[in-house]
Amino acid sequence: MESTDCAVVIGASIGGLVAARALSDTYARVVVVDRDTLPDQPVTRRGVPQGRHLHALLAGGLQSLERLFPGLRRDLVASGAPMGDLQGELYWYNDGHRLCPATTGLTILGASRPLLEHAIRARVAALPGVEIVERCEVLGLTTTPDRMRVTGVRMLPVGTDATEQRVPADLVVDAGGRGSRSPVWLEALGYQRAPEETVRIDVTYVTRYYRREPGHLRGNFGAGGGAYPGVPRAGGVFAQDGDRFALSLTGMLGEEPPTDDAGMARYADSLPAPQIAEIIRSATPLDPPRKMRYPASTRRRYERLRRFPEGYLVMADALCSFNPIYGQGMTVAAMEALLLRRLLTAGTGQLAKRFFRQAAEIIDNPWSIAVGADLRFPGVQGRRPPLQRLTNAYIGRFHAAATRDPALGAAFLRVINLIDPPTRLFVPEVVARVLRASRQRPASA
């Protein structure tokens, strides 16, 4: 087959951009296609409606992005993104308990989702051989006559009279998000649909931006706390670029935060972190509150398929989209891009098989963190492993113990920030600390 030495990426959001970065080391030409209009300023856009909502970049994600784009953090800080120590400058509440504050050296960066995408897009657009095509919808795939290999995409410019175009490619990567058409396209080509794991969580976000003044939260970066059994509500307020706070209230399992001032403040009063209501009551709002629903986490198990076409990959949210409350999506996308870059240095043979198998290993930990936490709610349907109750009881004790022992707080934050695996919380040294601290009452409730 004639080689075009070209890769096509479907989607120019975070997943597509980090994929393009990885591919650009191997392919002479990388064409990234998005149906949306891509703004030349760091503002929200239609194709990424979640961009209006609070996006936390996990410390593990910041590290991975920095490996893909050295100096990105410096650029973001220069664009006004504030930085803070994850444990020292944030008020964290787990299961209603305040995590003992301490300096950990783990960084939180307050880059809003539009700024982050904007900065990454600028980096990717400047790479030699990379072309970002906006306002063009990918309609489907082209293949060899035996349909064993994907040979490119069919695409149609949006909002013009232009006709369908074909872009030949050695490799096509679907980073089209959780609404990915890959299951439908592959089925039409005679492949089985990937087995799908779905965990219904019915999350609703309400997000609003507020002016950040120096005295707010005593100069600290923000506050946050997750939902826990009996309290299917959560919230976060994080400093962001532009001297702003992004404040999100969330509800799970059909619980819906209101969108009026008084209702938002009352809802925030029911959360363990009092700092969230404090900002709603004292800071100047900068925009109207926005609502977004997120019905389910979905994992597509492409690694379990026996047949899959050559020259095709699926990654980022199109491969697995997580309950957004845990803030994992962008980090996992960056980790997958690092994997792709590494795999390509060993050649393109059996790429899909190698990629899906190892991407599944990357996804296992964040998926188990998110789904494990969600399955603590009796209303969430799913298979509960036999040890689940024991694990839940331990994690409950862990959070209480972490109000006193900063090392436990650091261990927990390293796990949920995808730096250490969840098994780190169960090593003897950590269990001993939990047991020791459990002899006392939690420092705060």
Ligand SMILES: Cc1cc2nc3c(=O)[nH]c(=O)nc-3n(C[C@H](O)[C@H](O)[C@H](O)COP(=O)(O)OP(=O)(O)OC[C@H]3O[C@@H](n4cnc5c(N)ncnc54)[C@H](O)[C@@H]3O)c2cc1C
């Ligand atoms: C409410 C909410 C809050 C979140 N909070 C966080 C957070 O705190 N931290 C975090 O890490 N993650 C968070 N996420 C997840 C995060 O937004 C995604 O993981 C991240 O955007 C990467 O997704 P993606 O690039 O795979 O897909 P998306 O961001 O969904 O982008 C898909 C892109 O593909 C384009 N596209 C789709 N189909 C086609 C087609 N056929 N042709 C051309 N273009 C196409 C779309 O226009 C779009 O630009 C959150 C998600 C939600 C919903």
